[in-house]
Amino acid sequence: MICFFQRSIKKTIVIEGIGLHTGNKTKIKLIPAKENTGIIFIKDGVEIPANIDYAKRFDFSTTLEKDGKVINTVEHLLSALYLTGIDNVYIEIIGDEIPILDGSAHLFIKHIKSAGIKSLREEKIYAVLKEEMLVKDEDKYIYGKPSEEIIFTYHADYNNNIIGNRKFSYKPNEKESFNSVANARTYCFIEEVNYLKNLGLAKGGSLENAVVFDGDKVLNPDGLRYEDEPVRHKVLDLIGDLYLLGYPLWADIYSYKGGHRLNAEFVRNIKENGAVELLYASEVLDKNNILTKIAV
Ligand SMILES: [Zn+2]
Numbered sequence: 001m002i003c004f005f006q007r008s009i010k011k012t013i014v015i016e017g018i019g020l021h022t023g024n025k026t027k028i029k030l031i032p033a034k035e036n037t038g039i040i041f042i043k044d045g046v047e048i049p050a051n052i053d054y055a056k057r058f059d060f061s062t063t064l065e066k067d068g069k070v071i072n073t074v075e076h077l078l079s080a081l082y083l084t085g086i087d088n089v090y091i092e093i094i095g096d097e098i099p100i101l102d103g104s105a106h107l108f109i110k111h112i113k114s115a116g117i118k119s120l121r122e123e124k125i126y127a128v129l130k131e132e133m134l135v136k137d138e139d140k141y142i143y144g145k146p147s148e149e150i151i152f153t154y155h156a157d158y159n160n161n162i163i164g165n166r167k168f169s170y171k172p173n174e175k176e177s178f179n180s181v182a183n184a185r186t187y188c189f190i191e192e193v194n195y196l197k198n199l200g201l202a203k204g205g206s207l208e209n210a211v212v213f214d215g216d217k218v219l220n221p222d223g224l225r226y227e228d229e230p231v232r233h234k235v236l237d238l239i240g241d242l243y244l245l246g247y248p249l250w251a252d253i254y255s256y257k258g259g260h261r262l263n264a265e266f267v268r269n270i271k272e273n274g275a276v277e278l279l280y281a282s283e284v285l286d287k288n289n290i291l292t293k294i295a296v
Pocket residue numbers: 075076186233237
């Protein structure tokens with residue numbers, strides 16, 4: 001969401017659930033924070049900023065680690081915070097993984113909205129991409145370029161009919177775009193399930209929190225929320241991982257078959273190359289002549 005002022009939440013939110021990969025019960029507490037705090041996870045008293053510097057593992061989800069404290073599967077919660085325009089919050093975790101809930105960002109957003117969003121006094125800061133950036137891994141790539149508007153696109157190219165070759169773009173100025181990304185659930189193929197479980201992953205996975213495909217068939221009794229739900233979910237993952245830059249990225253991003261590892265490499269490259277400039281919302285808007293559709 002494009003906002004003028006920084007945001008936090010009005011009151012503490014407690015969310016319980018199970019971890020997708022660990023299968024363990026887990027609980028998080030979102031605590032209001034003041035201007036310029038950023039998004040800070042807290043585990044056993046250790047503060048871990050939601051920043052690429054602490055992103056350590058990318059096997060089917062994104063993991064943060066600092067001083068031996070590990071937090072798994074942060075990306076959907078980070079997406080929910082990005083989508084609701086929240087820049088400042090403490091997230092205390094009791095457990096080792098963020099709850100998977102329904103596998104999308106929808107329920108996090110519901111909790112955030114029911115607690116209330118608080119507009120703070122400082123202007124929001126955007127990380128505006130200054131130059132083109134490309135990261136590649138075989139045929140997969142993520143390409144970013146400076147842009148007047150924010151666009152995050154995912155292009156899937158699967159050799160099957162159900163996902164196939166499709167693209168989906170998120171543009172924060174378009175209201176519909178918000179829900180269409182937020183509601184998209186994580187997914188996997190039935191043949192991956194055993195493989196993941198052998199790796200000690202997806203222990204908490206079920207039809208309650210993931211879409212499972214068997215070839216071109218959807219095993220979930222209620223089917224898909226959108227015909228292109230998997231591609232939309234990839235956009236959701238991309239949004240969450242890009243938020244590890246520490247600021248919302250202002251750019252046109254195109255991911256062709258990217259995943260968590262490539263997303264993280266992209267963010268790391270931006271940071272290492274100083275490819276963004278930090279600008280206040282008013283400066284970004286002036287620069288791009290944007291006058292409307294800004295949430296306060
Ligand atoms: Zn995901």
